[in-house]
Amino acid sequence: MSNTLLKYCGNKTLLDYQISLQSNADYIGFVFAASKRRVCPVNASNWVEMNPPGKKKLVGVFVNQPIEEMIDTAQRVGLDVIQCHGDENVDFMRRLRSRFTGEIWKVIHHKNEDSVYSLVAFQGLITAVIVDKKIGNQYGGTGTSFDWSYIPAYLKVSKSLGIPCIIAGGVNDETINELLFFQPDGVDISTGIESNFRKDKRKMTLIESMVKNHGKQRTS
């Protein structure tokens, strides 16, 4: 079996969430930030109450939002992970760390080599890093990849900090084999598991078989 962590993000309806629940994903994400995938905490909390996530962990995605809002949403929905997907700085992350006992993930929007080393400043404050692509004021969910030749550098730095490195942006059934070649710790997908803006079970199954087969090749 592959040990690559899998997160399915941007679950926008009860049906999306139920489809993700039936998948082999480790993490299920809700976007609580400005986005076409934004969900309201009351709806997400009702869905979770009706369909408890079992062993899967719930992730809330936020972009430059107040800590109080993150904590309220985390408590209401029962989030295991707060994912800061904006321009949150070290001081903000330190304050969040002192208020939230669960996992905290921080995005790095890859621009250039400096982006790789910007991760070091968050040492001790975050439990995983997500590397993603930002386009204009679209902080995530763009369906577009950053320059993957930088992945080995991100993996090296995150390993030295003792945290997993999760790759996001433009991952789908046509690109995932190329990504798995780099052996990331985790993969985060939103657009690539959708058809007509709704989560697609068939695409998830295809991606999961590729992740599983890749794991087999690595260990045999």
Ligand SMILES: O=C(O)c1ccccc1NCC(=O)[C@H](O)[C@H](O)COP(=O)(O)O
């Ligand atoms: O998904 C969004 O709409 C979104 C909007 C604003 C900030 C973050 C967002 N998504 C965060 C994620 O974790 C996505 O899975 C990640 O950006 C990858 O997206 P995609 O390229 O669509 O697979």
